[in-house]
Amino acid sequence: MPVLTEDEIRFFKREGYLVKKGALDPELCARARERLWDNPPLSFKKDDPDSWIGPIKPEEESLDKSNYKRGYRWQYRKVGREPWMIELLAKNPIVWGAAEQMLGKGNFPEPKGVRGIYCTLPYGDVERAPRHLHVDAHPFNFAVVGYIDHVPKDGGGFTVWPKSHRTFFFDYHSRYRMEPTPRVEIHKARFQAREENSYQTHGEPGDIVFWHHRIGHMASHNYSRQIRKAVLYDFVLNDMPRLQEEPPGDDIWIDWSDDVRDVPIGDDA
Numbered sequence: 492m493p494v495l496t497e498d499e500i501r502f503f504k505r506e507g508y509l510v511k512k513g514a515l516d517p518e519l520c521a522r523a524r525e526r527l528w529d530n531p532p533l534s535f536k537k538d539d540p541d542s543w544i545g546p547i548k549p550e551e552e553s554l555d556k557s558n559y560k561r562g563y564r565w566q567y568r569k570v571g572r573e574p575w576m577i578e579l580l581a582k583n584p585i586v587w588g589a590a591e592q593m594l595g596k597g598n599f600p601e602p603k604g605v606r607g608i609y610c611t612l613p614y615g616d617v618e619r620a621p622r623h624l625h626v627d628a629h630p631f632n633f634a635v636v637g638y639i640d641h642v643p644k645d646g647g648g649f650t651v652w653p654k655s656h657r658t659f660f661f662d663y664h665s666r667y668r669m670e671p672t673p674r675v676e677i678h679k680a681r682f683q684a685r686e687e688n689s690y691q692t693h694g695e696p697g698d699i700v701f702w703h704h705r706i707g708h709m710a711s712h713n714y715s716r717q718i719r720k721a722v723l724y725d726f727v728l729n730d731m732p733r734l735q736e737e738p739p740g741d742d743i744w745i746d747w748s749d750d751v752r753d754v755p756i757g758d759d760a
């Protein structure tokens with residue numbers, strides 16, 4: 492049985508992202524929530540939400556990439572190499588099955604790790620700031636964000652600018668590399684002009700978001716009282732070294748499986 496229905500593939504193609512509720516194993520999500528506290532900023536107390544408010548105190552910062560702590564970011568990457576974390580996200584049957592469906596079985600490598608646990612700390616009592624999008628700089632085909640804890644509305648959920656992949660894809664000289672044409676900035680400004688153009692995800696432990704490599708997105712501001720905790724993984728075709736030398740051309744789905752290519756988008760934009 493395929494993991495994604497035709498309607499889900501259509502949604503992903505049209506909007507550039509897709510939410511699947513309750514995809515991750517609840518026990519592995521709980522384990523990730525526990526392990527986050529292996530080596531927290533010194534003044535953070537696991538059972539005291541008041542102690543989690545950012546920014547991290549300058550004397551508690553760590554620029555060590557394996558457990559990066561600075562500002563409102565806390566990225567516990569070291570744990571991402573452990574086998575159970577790979578089972579939690581990349582090799583989760585829904586995630587892996589969706590990737591095989593979208594990129595084709597055997598066309599991308601077995602995972603050696605996932606990006607780790609990425610946290611956005613609560614901002615505390617601050618004025619709300621506008622949303623700013625970016626497009627990722629490294630070459631990949633699509634990525635998955637998984638929530639290991641409750642993410643309330645305005646709680647730092649992954650935010651996308653739906654349909655923007657269908658604009659940005661054509662705005663680079665390379666199909667995958669970060670070689671922008673001047674159109675990127677023009678289109679960024681247009682998408683950002685109204686907050687309604689963006690969609691902020693939120694949800695429960697186990698919910699995941701797939702997103703296209705050229706979609707405008709951000710790890711949004713966290714106005715909740717809790718730490719936004721997500722796990723991340725990127726899917727990259729084996730053929731990427733060759734594909735990234737190519738220009739975008741006129742078909743955004745050229746490198747995807749027939750399962751994806753054959754589904755009509757359902758609008759004429």
Ligand SMILES: [Fe+2]
Pocket residue numbers: 625626627708709
């Ligand atoms: Fe990003």
